[in-house]
Amino acid sequence: MIDHKNTEDLPESAFSRPVSVEKIKPQGLADTISATEHECELLTEQLKIHRLDALSFDYKILPWKKGGVEVSGMVKASIEEICVVSLDQFTSEISEPVKRIYERHSDATAKNPLLDLETLDDLEDDVPDMIEGGKIDLGEIAVETLALSLSPYPRKPGVVFEDHVESDPEEDNNRGGTNPFEVLKSLKKH
Secondary structure, eight states: OOOGGGGGGOOSOSSOOEEEGGGOOTTOEEEEEEOOHHHHHHHHHHHTOSEEEEEEEEEEEEEETTTEEEEEEEEEEEEEEEOTTTOOEEEEEEEEEEEEEEEEOOHHHHHOGGGGGGGOSSTTSOOOEEEBTTEEEHHHHHHHHHHHHSOSSOOOTTOOOOOOOSOOHHHHHHTTOOOHHHHHHHHHHO
16 A cells, blocks of 8 residues: 655656667567556556556567657556446556657757657657657656546446436426415415
């Protein structure tokens, strides 16, 4: 269990797996990383979810253009959530694809960040992330992908939120209910 008094001591990401870009060979690198039980506990607190049972990232890193890399793969997670409608606990299996481009930081792009746009194959592509300190953090990619896939209002499969109507005036009249305006009319006559 997490000691909530020491949550300010949590690292920026509780699941960190840095990889040196220099070690990426021309044929690329493929593997799987998985969060430990302790890291899952820390991520539960960091992501503010009920419980994270498992997190893994099946990835492939390939060289991309002049010193950059392309990271692709699949982030998988098993989480326990609480339904906002029924308040029941339920398990969700998440599987999210990943494709991210990382570029080296250069003096030219430091002076003019818009130059990054010139290196894109298609202007609809996202602007590449920068490689910091010669490394990329695969754990951070997995956590960001998971965080973006979480529903802010989790709903257990099959649970439907039904509209609730307090009162229908027509039904009240048919059931012999007293219309408050008729009561006021009778008081006014006296």
